[in-house]
Amino acid sequence: MANLFEHMGLEKERLHFSWISSAEAGKFVDVATDVANTVEALGPIDKFVKKVA
Amino acid sequence: MKLIHIDKKEWNQGMERAQKEYLLFSPVKDKDKEQYLFGPLAHGEVPDMTHADTVLSPKSIIFPQTEKMLHASLDPSQPDHHIMKRVPEEYGPRAVIGIRPYDVKALTLMNLNFDTDDYRDPYWCDAYKATTFIALGVNSPSSVDFSTSMGSGPFDETGVDVLLVDNQDSYIAKIITDKGQAFMEAAGFNAEADPSARETLDNIKANAEKKITAKVGTDTLRGREILELYEAPFWDEIAFSCINCGTCTFVCPTCWCFDIQDETKGKACTRFRNWDSCMFPLFTLHGSGHNPRGEKTQRVRQRFMHKLKYFLDKYDQGTMCVGCGRCVESCPVNIDIREVCNIMNNYEPQK
Amino acid sequence: MDQLTEKIRELASTLLKDGKVDMVIGFADGTLPMTSRPFLATESDKAAQLVWNSFCSLNLTNYITGRKEKIALFAKGCDSRNVVNHIVENKISRDQLHIIGVPCQGMVDKKAILKAVGGEITGLCEEGDKLTVSSSHGDVELNKNDYLRDNCATCTHRNPVIYDELAAPLVEEQTVEEPFADVAAIEKMEPVDKARYFDNLIKDCIRCYACRNACPLCYCPTCFVDESGPQWVGKGQNPTDIQTFHFLRAFHCAGRCTDCGACEAACPMDIHVRAFTRKLNKDALELFGWEAGLDTEKRPPLDTFNPDDPDEFIR
Known part of the structure; x- marks a missing residue:
């Protein structure tokens, strides 16, 4: 799925997959922060986003 | 009815003049494909008069595939929140250039549905009223053209405002309505054709009609009992190859069914309509989950019965098919309405 | 009439006469050329x-989904791969089918011919690789192999992968x-x-869903685009x-698509x-070494879990 998204022009960095156990609070924070930072760096998305109906 | 002579060399200038007052539509070639569709012309762009048949009919100019109807604000701080209002739309003068005569006739049949004594569809009516139809007679009908069998023809004048006839290096323009006259004035075409033009036009028309080889019988349809055709045994065989896509109904110049949808985004709500198709499983699906046309055969039967029988009985205006041949050409599994019509027309019920 | 068509009629007629099957699904001539x-x-x-000719492009497996009868089916390489899919996905049982394999030399791209000839095509006559096309501009002779459909030009499974009998000798597979x-x-x-x-x-899509409905993989009772509660996707243009x-739709076909081109x-x-779908076929091959519809005993890669599955995308 990530590959097809990327193929259709969505930046790879917008889609993250991770496996986090409920015991891994630290990893969860790290991943969430990292996702937020990379996506923020890319700026607002304009693909796959429906404009006003 | 006045005949005007238009030198083809002056044609483009005339169109540019007309563009000052009208938004023009004509067949437009796809930039990557051998395919034509009706579309609006930008300023300075001239209509394509190379007689290309379009894949889709021009009905979308009056009846877009997706059309906004109403909108409302869902913001409770607004005084008119949740009150649906018509979406403002400009219906300035527009003209469709190079439309096939039977496609114009098709729009007059759709008009029977949208503009009635009981109800007037404002979106359709406003767009239809604003549009002038400058039809181009079809000198060389294609092999799928069977318009003469369906009460129309390559030079049908029903609903047409100006009928253009291609006569080598000129057009003979037959002005049929006041709307047509107004357009020709805007385009600056006013040279009266010489008296022989009437005969030339009749000859070209007769020649074109002679070239149509596809003949379809419709004469017995009117007199038949609906149930006799409805219950006929041939529908399963006709429907076998059908994949229930919407191609036939979407390319058709007279298919008028639509489905209404609401969409919201944030605090904005829009109600719009989309073309629907009797081929789709959602078509006429009831809220209870029951669908009177739940099976493929029932859906296929619905399409042909509506075109060739129900419409005929209800409006007494001939069949709802004008014989343009688009569905014959585009159907992925070659279900041919000419064949189906003949089967229906020649059917002899077993007693 | 060409030899293959003759053979096909003979096989079908015998099967029906002998009561070996309830029905035969094949192709008949259309009302227009091509x-x-x-x-x-x-x-x-x-x-x-x-009949059988170079315009039998659709996939007949689309017509056997969920049927209860005993069916004889004419199958090109791609059709046969979709039959395998159907068996793996329990859409039909192998015992219900009598598969008549039709080794394929590629189907012709109708639109490519239209483009090459220009004008209206009034007739087409096929003899081996030679296509004689009649149009409003007169007759032209074309070589079939120059006008194959894209997916046929790159096809490496022209021979049926599963069959009970053959309508013609097997052909040499292409190497691409x-x-x-x-x-x-x-x-x-x-x-x-x-x-x-x-x-x-x-940009020209009219959402007629012909692609979906011609696809033998798309047999969901209710497609996600037709769902209304919840509505996954808007229905307008x-x-x-x-x-x-x-x-x-493409993603639903991942690891299942045979690139039949229907x-x-x-x-x-x-x-x-x-x-x-091509991108997903490429991924299936590169990531899982998988081509759909070759083996009735194997499940598609997105349907199974294997510890060796690629997982670099998970952090």
């Missing part, structure tokens, strides 16, 4: 309407140097150009909604819809 029509024969005299050159070309683009490519690709339909053959708007 068209064919999926055709059902339940009596042996109907078998005389069956770079079967996914088209996908690789898109992969090299910048994200913005990729997005532009796909936006342009579907909004480009994002159209994109979503194509994207998700979707493209059915499209009335001449849209290269395989651009979506």
